[in-house]
Amino acid sequence: MDPDEEMRDGALSPTAAEESDLDEKYPNRPQNHSSTLPFHDLFQTLFRPLSEIKKKPAGPLGSRRRLGPHGLSGANLNPFEKRRDVIERFISRWKKEVGDDIYPAFRLILPDKDRDRAMYGMKEKVIGKMLVKIMKIDRNSEDGFNLLNWKLPGQAAASSMAGDFAGRCYDVVSKRPMRTEVGNMSIEEVNEKLDQLSTASKEEEQLSILAEFYRRMNPEELMWLVRIILRQMKVGATERTFFNAWHEDAENLYSISSSLRRVCWELYDPNIRLDADDRGVSLMQCFQPQLAQFQMQSLDRMIGRMRPTEDDPAFWIEEKLDGERMQVHMVSDASAPGGKKFRFWSRKAKDYTYLYGNGIYDEAGSLTRHLKDAFADGVDNLILDGEMITWNTEQDAPEPFGTLKTAALSEQRNPFRKGIHPLLRIFDILYLNGRDLTRYTLRDRRNALQKAVKPVHRRFEIHSFEEVTTKAEVEASLRRVVAEASEGLVLKNPRSLYRLNERHDDWMKVKPEYMTEFGESLDLIVIGGYYGSGHRGGNLSSFLCGLRVDEGQSTQGSNPAKCYSFCKVGGGFTAADYANVRHHTDGKWTEWNPKKPPTKYIELAGGDSQIERPDMWIKPESSIVLCVKAASVSVSDQFRIGLTLRFPRFKRLRMDKDWKSALSVQEFLDIKSNVEQEHREKEFNVENFRKKRVKRTTKKPLAIAGYDESSEVKYAGPSGHIFDGLNFFILTDSNAPVKKSKAELEKLVKANGGKFYQTNNAASDTICIADRRTVKAASLQKSGNVDIIRPSWLLDCIRQNEVDAGLPDLLLPLEPRHMFFTTPDKKEEISSNMDQFNDSYARDTTVEELQDLLKQMGKTNADIACSPQAIEKLTEHIQERVDVGWTMPSGWLLRGLTIYFPKQNEDGPSSENPLPQQSHRIQLSRNIARFAGATVTSSLKESSITHVIVGPNTLASEVSILRKTLSTRERLPHIVKVDWIEESWKERAILDEERFQPSRKS
Structure with a gap:
């Protein structure tokens, strides 16, 4: 992100004038009577204890709590109560030793909720490079390599820190610390330095601030500081827990104000509640929308x-x-x-x-x-x-x-x-x-x-x-x-x-979904792997999958063992699946070298920029085939073929297939074409042309027309039958890209199979061509119901078919640059024929266009990097995280599913409940399903049921009755054993239902 933009996105450290404004805005703001606590108290009394609670397994649900002489007995608290107890103890100590203004501490405890401090413009890679410079270690040494390649397994002790950048920093810094005892920096000092870091626009300024932290902190302090800078605390307690411990109305006030400062300064007294007027939106105060x-x-x-x-x-x-x-x-x-x-x-x-x-x-x-x-x-x-x-x-x-x-x-x-x-x-x-x-x-x-x-x-x-x-x-x-x-x-x-x-x-x-007709799954070749973070750190946790390139289809020449990148898959794997993948690919992986990419075997999007570059790669002929299911197909410039899968999920490993029998690029495009006929073949229509054209849904490999003198386009003479069956009314000559008279344009049309007339009413479906606003052109434009196309479209069609010599004649889709006048109902269709950089999906690029295109791409990419995330859709955001190795959030795992659990019925099976009374495992699975976001029902009449759960002791005959009951439904639910929920919950991924189907044999 652009530092200038980040400085504008967040407020800077308060100056004297700003402090005066704050006093005026918050006349009753709390004041501390003493200096803030040392920074090391934060991790010793708060972060570390919370992290230890997070690591310990929870005790039995519903365990009783014993009251001691001073309240709840710590030995009998459940994890939630233990976390709250730790937080409340810290808050109590702060109020006693410092005062009522806890805002300085909360800025470090909840850094991702602090809107008053600008973003730092520093991620793991930048911090790693700076620490290498500060500690004066060789970037190619073991520690230098481990720090700069923090997702890789590393060596020795560093392997246990893979995927945890802050932990990797601790491992490296602890070998060469400036101090072994905790430092003397106060929370107030840390905040001041972080304010300076957020406003530093040059690397030298950032380096000096980080160097001071290194000198004045021990390794554990520095580890927590890195987490604060990255705004990734991972202490096992959410902001809701902290807010509720601070004040009963804190979460509500943050929802309507998005201000951590207001939460701390207006709600410091637990006995004072928010007024009714303060519970709604306020002018010039940001709120969290519905x-x-x-x-x-x-x-x-x-x-x-x-x-x-x-x-x-x-x-x-x-x-x-x-x-x-x-x-x-x-x-x-x-x-x-x-x-x-x-x-x-x-x-x-x-x-x-x-x-x-x-x-x-x-x-x-x-x-x-x-x-x-x-x-x-x-x-x-x-x-x-x-x-x-x-x-x-x-x-x-x-x-x-x-x-x-x-x-x-x-x-x-x-x-x-x-x-x-x-x-x-x-x-x-x-x-x-x-x-x-x-x-x-x-x-x-x-x-x-x-x-x-x-x-x-x-x-x-x-x-x-x-x-x-x-x-x-x-x-x-x-x-x-x-x-x-x-x-x-x-x-x-x-x-x-x-x-x-x-x-x-x-x-x-x-939202529309287009994938339902594609079948249950696609068989894709694994061509790359990405190291995960967190508990998946040090291992390949998500995989780059590709489509096989048929011989002669590759832009790099003929090679039978080659793939184009297509999608990333990271969800749906169990620990056993990962072990199986490792077993079948062990010893076959190679580290990706950006300077020498394996283009002989794998092609990524973006050419030299190597978009979605994996950490490791594997030859297709030595790899495995994954069966993958997805929600839909979408256009994407992140993958080589210009398309990708939305929400791909691993289904199973296809050991019965090798790379030769996996899906190829052409086979996938054929499937897509057959399924979405209306998207593959549209009527090329200005006024309902009788000729149809094929709209290419993927971009051809980038080629530059006119770059080589040997491929110079000649417009005289026929080049095929591209205009067969089309009628033209040419009103003017051509001004660009080359000058041609009206008569020359008419000869070109005739030479390529078309007919021309001197009026637009002489034949049906007449295409009007003009490049200047003559009387006739103005008259047609005024009528408002006729599209007028520039002569450049004729020339582009002829040029493209000369470049594509030997292929079927295809009319180019209309682009905005081709239109002299466009009727309202055609504008949307025409604009869809260009990508976000105004590059045609079907026409080769000229040298001049390529130069402008690259300039535009450079600007747009920078803007995308600077702007907030384009996707504000939480489901897509979560899935993207899962695809790169993150764990699916527990409360989101089964969201969107409706699961039927049989009622507790001691009288035996019935039409409403074909299964007998079930075990305690069913009850526990029901609770898990609810917690994981599923809709739970006990009635088979619910039409939206997606899964039916059967118990461990359910007989095959009982399952048969259930299947018969459900057979009349338009949409059949999955019938799975209770193990499906248990294993999915354990692996934090929705597992393939076919593995958990009950036996059909009695």
């Missing part, structure tokens, strides 16, 4: 959660936008230029006012300078909730999320030029003229929004919604957004209140 619930597997069930009634059966549908969640605060202020002040915050509580503007006349305001007349008379203050997206004025269509910061910066420099700029789509209002509206229904809030805001075209708009009552209407809307390549839908209950910092069923996401 989030949409994740998609359920049954649309009927989702609609039922909208709680329709006979009097009010309606619910709302909104298009899901591909942007960044943004809250806008506006206050009328006579002293401000333009009379209004603004603040902008993202969902992650990052302040973006510097980007979008603090006032009407803010020269840096890419949005606010357009909002002079955006509010109705009488509106003095308000808070809006919406989505900030990028809008392309030339195409009159939204752009991908990754272009948002680029658009804002471009708008700052050239505020009224055509191109891309930020657009705020508002879907809620939470505060109006001093009144908190979160307690009003969505329908009432929408009415207030319509009256308070005056939309500014393509700058500041109210997001539209559709009121529906049936499932069919939702499905029709979903089909529409699928066709328009939209993000999906959001269902909203118009009778609902706004719930701060909650993910509730009143808002539910509906």
Whole structure:
């Protein structure tokens, strides 16, 4: 991330003036009577004890607690109570020895919740390089190598620290410490130095600060400092535990303010509770917004959660936008230029006012300078909730999320030029003229929004919604957004209140999935491996899988044992699966050398940049085949073929297959083409052309037309039958990329199989060609129902088919650069034929275009790295983490599943409950399922059941009855033994159900 941006994202260390402002803002802020505790007290009395509790296994649930003379007996506390006891003891000691202001300590205890300190711009690799310099060790020595390659197993004692960077730092520093006893730095001093580190813009400044920490701390102190800098504490206690120990209202206040400072300064007295007025949103105070619930597997069930009634059966549908969640605060202020002040915050509580503007006349305001007349008379203050997206004025269509910061910066420099700029789509209002509206229904809030805001075209708009009552209407809307390549839908209950910092069923996401017809699984070749972190550290925990390249298909020449990268798989493996993979690949792995990549065997995306480069690689002919299932296929520039799998999960090891029988690139594309016929073959239509064209869904290997003199394109004479069956009306000559007269263009059309006429009505399906606004062209444009294409499209089609000599003649998809005039219904389709860098999916790049493309890619990649994460979707974020070796969060493991457990029925089987009374294991598994996020039901009438659990003593005949009961369902649930839940919980991964099917034999 760009340090300049990080400095703006977080507040800097308070100056004297800022301290005065804080005193004014918090007149009753607590004051400490003594100096802060030494830094080493933090890990000795808090971090270390919490970590030890985390390591110890929990005792039996429901164990009784004994009361001693001083409260609960420590020997009989469960882990949660032990953690709370440790935290409360630390808080009590702080108040007694230091004072009521615990904010300095909480900034170090919960560093990821501290919004007042900027990001450091330092991750593991940077810190590792600095420590190597500070300790003056050879980077190629054992310790230097272990520090810079912290995910690798390492040697000797370092192998136990693999995957734990802070632990690896401790291992290396403890061999050459500046001091063995704990240091004398206080918590206040550490905070001051960390403030300096967060504002340091040069490596030399960062190096000197880190060197001082090294001189004044022992190895264990430095280890915890590294964790604070990385904001990865891992002490076994969440912020909720700390907040609840501090004050009963602390978690609630943080939800509505995102301010650790407010939590510490306003709630230091446990006897003073939050007033009712303090429990809602406040002007110019960031809050945690309401989030949409994740998609359920049954649309009927989702609609039922909208709680329709006979009097009010309606619910709302909104298009899901591909942007960044943004809250806008506006206050009328006579002293401000333009009379209004603004603040902008993202969902992650990052302040973006510097980007979008603090006032009407803010020269840096890419949005606010357009909002002079955006509010109705009488509106003095308000808070809006919406989505900030990028809008392309030339195409009159939204752009991908990754272009948002680029658009804002471009708008700052050239505020009224055509191109891309930020657009705020508002879907809620939470505060109006001093009144908190979160307690009003969505329908009432929408009415207030319509009256308070005056939309500014393509700058500041109210997001539209559709009121529906049936499932069919939702499905029709979903089909529409699928066709328009939209993000999906959001269902909203118009009778609902706004719930701060909650993910509730009143808002539910509906996203299209395309993978259901692809079958259960794909057989992929393992071509690379990535070392994990945490308990998977030191071992390959996720794998790069590839598709086999058929002979002659590779850009590097013919090679029968070659693969293109396709996806990463890290979920679904058990310890036994990992052992099996290691057994069959032992001794076959090679460390990846970026300077000498194994392009003879493996091709990654990005060419020399080697995107998704693995830590280790293996020859395809020596590797294994994994059976993988996934949610869907999506476009991705991170993998060689331009596509990848969403949420891939390991199913089983295919020892019956070798690399020759695994899935090839062409076989996969054939499967995809057959399944998604409407996406593979679309009608090339300006006014319903009779000729169809094939739209390539993956990019060809990058080739530069005209780079070699021997491949110089000649436009005279036929090159095939590319325009067979097409009729043209050519209005003008060609100006670019080469000059050609109208007559020459007509000859080219005829030479390539097309027909030309002197009017657009002379034949059906006539394609109109023009490069200048003549009288005829202006007349057609004014009619508004005819697309006019530039001659460059004709020339590109001919050029491409000369380059692709020997292949079937294909018309190129239209690109925005090909269009002289575009009808509204064609704009979305045409814009989809280009990637985010405006590079064609089907046409080879010219030298000039490549130069511009590389410049644009460099800018865009930097912006993506600087901006907040493009994906604010928690499920995708979690899955990405799992794919690289992280453990699935316990409370998320079975989310989205509906599991049937038989009722306790001592009277024997029945139609409602075909199984007899089950064992204690069933009861325990039921509790595990609930804790892991699954929906648990005891009724077979539930239509959304995905899994049915049978006990260890269930007879085959009883299972047969169960299967017969379920056989009439449209969607058959998995019938699995109770071991499936137990083993999945143990491995923290959803395991393949086929391994746990009950026997069919009696």
